[in-house]
Amino acid sequence: MKDVELKMLERAKALLQSGEVARVIGWKKGEFCYDPAPASFESVEEMENGFVYNWFCGANLSKYLIQMAKKEGKTAVFLKPCDTYSFNQLVKEHRINRENVYVIAVECLAKLDVEKMKAKGVSFITDVEVVDKDVKVTTAYGVETLYKPDVVLSKCAVCTKTHQVKDEEIILHERPEREVNRFEEVEKLEAMTEDERFAFWREQLSKCIRCNACRNVCPACSCVKCVFDNPASGIAAKANDDKFEEQLFHIIRAFHVSGRCTDCGECSRVCPQNIPLHLLNRKFIKDIDTLYGEYQAGEESEGKTPLTTYTEGDTEPNDVFNGEAK
Amino acid sequence: MQEVTEKKEFTPTIVAFCCNWCSYAGADLAGSSRLTYPANVKIIRVPCSCRVNPMFVLKAFQQGADGVILCGCHPGDCHYVTGNYYTRRRMALLYSFLNYMGIEKERTRLEWVSAAEGARFSAVMNDFVKQVAELGENKRLTDLRVKEGE
Ligand code: SF4
Ligand code: SF4
Numbered sequence: 001m002k003d004v005e006l007k008m009l010e011r012a013k014a015l016l017q018s019g020e021v022a023r024v025i026g027w028k029k030g031e032f033c034y035d036p037a038p039a040s041f042e043s044v045e046e047m048e049n050g051f052v053y054n055w056f057c058g059a060n061l062s063k064y065l066i067q068m069a070k071k072e073g074k075t076a077v078f079l080k081p082c083d084t085y086s087f088n089q090l091v092k093e094h095r096i097n098r099e100n101v102y103v104i105a106v107e108c109l110a111k112l113d114v115e116k117m118k119a120k121g122v123s124f125i126t127d128v129e130v131v132d133k134d135v136k137v138t139t140a141y142g143v144e145t146l147y148k149p150d151v152v153l154s155k156c157a158v159c160t161k162t163h164q165v166k167d168e169e170i171i172l173h174e175r176p177e178r179e180v181n182r183f184e185e186v187e188k189l190e191a192m193t194e195d196e197r198f199a200f201w202r203e204q205l206s207k208c209i210r211c212n213a214c215r216n217v218c219p220a221c222s223c224v225k226c227v228f229d230n231p232a233s234g235i236a237a238k239a240n241d242d243k244f245e246e247q248l249f250h251i252i253r254a255f256h257v258s259g260r261c262t263d264c265g266e267c268s269r270v271c272p273q274n275i276p277l278h279l280l281n282r283k284f285i286k287d288i289d290t291l292y293g294e295y296q297a298g299e300e301s302e303g304k305t306p307l308t309t310y311t312e313g314d315t316e317p318n319d320v321f322n323g324e325a326k
Numbered sequence: 327m328q329e330v331t332e333k334k335e336f337t338p339t340i341v342a343f344c345c346n347w348c349s350y351a352g353a354d355l356a357g358s359s360r361l362t363y364p365a366n367v368k369i370i371r372v373p374c375s376c377r378v379n380p381m382f383v384l385k386a387f388q389q390g391a392d393g394v395i396l397c398g399c400h401p402g403d404c405h406y407v408t409g410n411y412y413t414r415r416r417m418a419l420l421y422s423f424l425n426y427m428g429i430e431k432e433r434t435r436l437e438w439v440s441a442a443e444g445a446r447f448s449a450v451m452n453d454f455v456k457q458v459a460e461l462g463e464n465k466r467l468t469d470l471r472v473k474e475g476e
Contacts, residue, residue: 189426198428198466227381247467248384251427255380258419283426287419307419310411312401317417317436321425 001130004107005053007170008078011104012051013044015076021102022073025064027057033127034114038064053078055128055135058111058153060266062086062096063219069100077101080108081161085262085298086219088164092301093260095222105166109175110148110156113269117151154278155265158182164299182263186282205246207273214267214277220257220297227252250280258284259305262298291315338392338458340367342451343382345375347405348440349397355444363451374398375436376409380420383434387467393433393458397447400438410438429466432457 012024028039029052038059041047060083068075079087084105090096112128112135124140135146149157158180163169189197215221215228228249254261263285267277288295291314292306344350350371356363368391372378375398386394396417404410417436425431437450 194425194428194430196428197426201427247427248388251384251423252381254423255420280423283423284419287422291418292415307412307415310408310415312411314411314414315418317396317414317421317434320418320422321431 001054001109004170004172005051007172008053008104008106009047009051011168011170012041012047012076015102016041016044016047020074021076022071023068023075025061025068025075025077027052027059027061027078032125034112034117034125040064040068053106055112055130056114058113058156058269060086060217060219060264062090063217063222065096065101066090066222069096074100074102076104078104078106079163079165080106080111081163082108082155082159082262082264084164084166085161085296086264087298088301089260089262089298090219090222092303093222098301103165103167105163105169105171107171107173107175108156108159109173110152110159112148112151113153115274117146120146120151122146153265154268154276155263159265165301183282183286185276185279186286189279189283201247204275205250207275208246208250209273210246210249211272213270213272215253217266217270218257218261219264219266220260220262221253227256250277254280254284257281259288259295259307260297261285262296287320291320336459336462337364337366338455338461338463339390340364340393340395340451340455340458341386341391342367342369342395342397343372343375343378344369344439345398345405345410346371346373348399348403348438349375349447351441352397352439352443352447355441356448357444359444361444361448363448364455367451367455374404374406374409375413376406376416378413378417380416383420384467387433387464390464392461392464393435393454395435395437395450395454397437397439397450400440403440430461432461433464 012026015021016024024041024047026039026041027036028050030036033054034056036052036054036057038061039050041051061077062079062083063086065075065077091098117137122137122139122144125137126140127138129136130148133148135148135151137144137146160178160180189200215226261281263281265278271277288306295306297305344353353369375396378396383394398410398413399405401410401414421434424434435454439447439450
C-alpha cells in the first residue's frame, strides 16, 4: 500500500502544482495509523505533511464533493471502487457537478476494521502491513499476525465492486475476483418467524442512540433539510419521543434511500453501537432485485431508479411477503 | 351470584387511506346503498393513493392503529394516470419491509376499489377488520422498550 500512497501523493502534488485542480480530497493522518480522516488539501505542503493512504482509509469521500465541487476551481478526489457508485448516484441526483471534479480511481484490496482487530486482542498498534491474507500488526509489544478475512470491514467482506468512473487510475495491484453472497444474512432473517425477526430488530434498534451518524455519513441521505430535523415531526431527536422512535427513524431512512442506496456500507461502519444497518438496506435491494429486476444504484449517472418508474404488471403489495409470491 | 367472566371484545382501530376519485367515492356509494362497514374504520381521504407517504402508514400505527389499508383506483384507472402504479411499488416494498422487521403481514393491505364498487368497499373493510381483530392489538409498532416484558 505504501507504493500506492507514494504514487497518489506524487499525482496529487503535480495536479495542485500545475493548477489543474484547486484542491484534493483525500485522507489525512490521524494520531495513530488506524484513524485517518477525510480532508481537503489545497497545497503541496499540506499534502506532504498530512496525506495518507493506508489500510484504514475505509471512509467514502464522495459525499464531501457536494460542498467541495461548488467551490471555485476543480476538485480532485480519490475514489475506491465502492465510492464511485456513490459518486455516480450523487451526479445522477444533481448533487455534484461532474465537470468540476477530477476522479482518481485508486485500488482498495479491502480495508481493515480496527475494532475487529482490537477484539482479537491486539492493542497499541503502531503499524500494519498486509501480505496476502496475513495482516502483520506491529504493536508496542511486538509483532502479531492476524488473518485478514477476520478483520476487514464488513462492507469489504462482501464487496465485488469495480470502479464505475475515473479520469485516471492508480492501480498497482489487482484485487482477485471472488464469489460472495451479500444477501446471506438477509436470507437468514427472512427464514425466521415474525416473532424472531421482531425480537432481533428490537434488540438491535433499541441500542440506537440517535446520534445520526448513519444519516450524516450516507451519500444517499443528502437532503438539505431532513424530515428528521423538523422538530414539529416529533421525531427529530431521541429525547422528544419515547414511542416507536428508533423503528420509525430506521424504517423511514431505509425507505428514503431505497433504490438509491449503493450498499456502500458506510452506515454500518460508522455506527457507534454496531447496529447492522446494512441488513435494512440490503432487504430493500434484495426485494427490488426480485420484484423489479436486478438493479445496482450508482452503476449509471443518469436514468430512473426502481421507485421512479413502474410496469403495468408489477406485483401487488398483498403478495410480496418474504418472497412467497413473485 | 354470577361471576363476571365476560371480557370486552377487542375492536381494532383501522385506518383506511382512500383515494378521492375512486375509493372514497366507493365508500360513499357503500353508504348511500346502505351497505355497512364497521365504524372503527377511520377513513382518511387523499387526493391519490400515491399521496400516501410511508410515514403516514407508520404514523397511523404509532398513534394506535391496529391495521392500515390503502385503497386506490384500479391500475390503469388513476385520475392522474400513473399515480397508483407508483403506489404499488412503494407499498410492495414497504409492506415487505415491515414484515421483515417482524410486523405481522396481516396488518397491512392494499386494495383497488373503484367508485362503482360500493359493495366491494364494504366487503373489503369487513374482511380486513375481521383479519386484524383475529390478530389482536398492535403492540409492535409502538415503543420498543416500554413494551418489554409485557
Ligand atoms: S444507506 Fe448505508 S450503504 Fe446505503 S448509501 Fe447510505 S451509507 Fe451507504
Ligand atoms: S449511527 Fe447507529 S446509533 Fe447513531 S443514529 Fe445511526 S443507528 Fe443510531
